[in-house]
Amino acid sequence: MNLTNDLHAGSPEATPSDPAKRPGFRIAASVTVLLAALAIVVIAPTAVTHSRSASTPEQGVSMISRSSPTSQDVTRAGSSELPPSNPSQNLAPDPDVFDYCTASTVDLSSECQFASLEAIDHGRSSEGLGPMVLPANWSAMTPAEQLFVATNLERTARGLRPFEGMSTVLDSAAMGGANANTDATPPQGFPASYWTSNWAGGVGSPLESIYLWMYDDGPGSPNVDCQGGNTSGCWGHRDDILAPFACSPCVIGAAVSEAFQGEPSWSELMVDTVGSPALAFSWSEVSWPKPSTGVVGMTAIASKGYWLVTATGSVHSFGGAPNYGSADLPPGQAAVAIAATPDGAGYWVVTSRGAVYGFGDGHYFGSTSNVRLAAPIVGMTSTPDGEGYWLVASDGGVFCFGDAKYHGSTGNRRLNRPVVGIAATPNGLGYWLVASDGGIFSFGDAGFHGSTGSIRLNRPVVGMTPSFDGKGYWLVASDGGIFSFGDAHFHGSTGNITLAAPMVGMASPEASGYWLVASDGGIFSFGVPFHGSMA
Helix, strand or coil: CCCCCCCCCCCCCCCCCCCCCCCCCEEEEEEECCCCCCCCCCCCCCCCEECCCCCCCCCCCCCCCEECCCCCCCCCCCCCCCCCCCCCCCCCCCCCHHHCCCCCCCCCCHHHHHHHHHHHHHHHHCCCCCCCCCCCCHHHCCHHHHHHHHHHHHHHCCCCCCCCEEEHHHHHHHHHHHHHCCCCCCCCCCCCCEEEEEEEECCCCHHHHHHHHHHCCCCCCCCHHHECCECCCCCHHHHHHCCCCCCCCEEEEEEEEEEECCEEEEEEEEEECCCCCCEEEEHHHCCCCCCCCCEEEEEEECCCEEEEEECCCCEEEEECCCCCCCCCCCCCCCEEEEEECCCCCEEEEEECCCCEEEEECCCCCCCCCCCCCCCCEEEEEECCCCCEEEEEECCCCEEEEECCCCCCCCCCCCCCCCEEEEEECCCCCEEEEEECCCCEEEEECCCCCCCCCCCCCCCCEEEEEECCCCCEEEEEECCCCEEEEECCCCCCCCCCCCCCCCEEEEEEEECCEEEEEECCCCEEEECCCCCCCCC
16 A cells, blocks of 8 residues: 655645645655564464555655565564554654755755754654764765664664664665665675665655654554554554664665655665675764763853853853852763852752752752653752752653742643753742743743744744743743743844854843853853853
């Protein structure tokens, strides 16, 4: 069976037949495997193939189709292991990558990559997984190499073995599949004990392909074998990527051509094999960024000065903000936020695990370092008297210590986007949580003054700070765009400036303005004095 309907591509109001929107794309998947019985029961080899047939219409999406068993005798014996659990529901890309990526050619633009990564991270967060971190040499890779690496990153994130590299023979086979707009198959004579294959056409980016295969492939997607009561092909592409390869060794072929009506045609062929096949590019050639030493947050003492904290826990002070010390973090921990005490005579540094380090009069009242968290800690704020603090996790779970009172959380809700920060009201009888889409969640006496939750943002929101009287607040996006609500007045932004590094936070000591801080330690002052920076 083949899917014949168009995929929505564009704004929420677009319909599949809207000619003004980006044309549809197609995807196909193939898997061939011997199903072996458990214990000593032996059954005859049985192969199942998912493939796209040549009768697929010129436009639309061809997801997974079942055809007759393959004639090639390929087996994977003795395993009852299954791929990791599939998502409970299909996830359309958020943000809509079709608004950022072109399909007329291979799109390796930063806009397309950013949107695709953000969509992937959104999908991962729904499974309790961390964001995808691209290699340091990602931009030097070919599109096919990027497809291979992204496939491995989805496997290793779930504890599966990575493919050892790109086989020169399988690369040629994958190119054959790309040129034919269909699933590739192992060439005659190549030892394949188990193999799977995916194809996508009319898709501009390797990360876009990975998203569609991994997260937009289940119930509610345009998958013809996953409609209504027919669920035989749900998550077929995802299962191909996360298949239980023995990897002794396992290799991949990846390729892209412009054979799909002049647009990109992507193909990957994943194989369990034997021996030492010649590799065109290996997993060991991938280099990884060093642990982040960038700035992750800031806090301020009135207009006198401010502190910046890096991921390593190092605190840097400027103006009249005294330096009370830095956090000596153990391996594997990273600082995510810093919060000043109300009198400015101290501060706390908190890690993603919720370990809290106090300096000056920032006394220790507890942490979540020994708690099994459902999501990492992303923010912290002090109570008005400095005798307590709140921590917030990316799922909106709130943890109270000292005299900090619990007013509610989103820990039991399904969020559209992860929470990125918390801010308390002046009297401490409430607080706001902010999500990366600018959604605001108000608790206690924290008033709701507006949000960007229904607006398509150019870049995600990374932080917030309340106005002096708590009757408004500012949100800051990673491009330095500022969104003002209530009595929080707009004093300027960097939304129209090309930044050397993304914004990671903001602080407002008084009603007259605010500071923005970038990950390289650059400080941007609006209505308040500039006291220096790390950039």
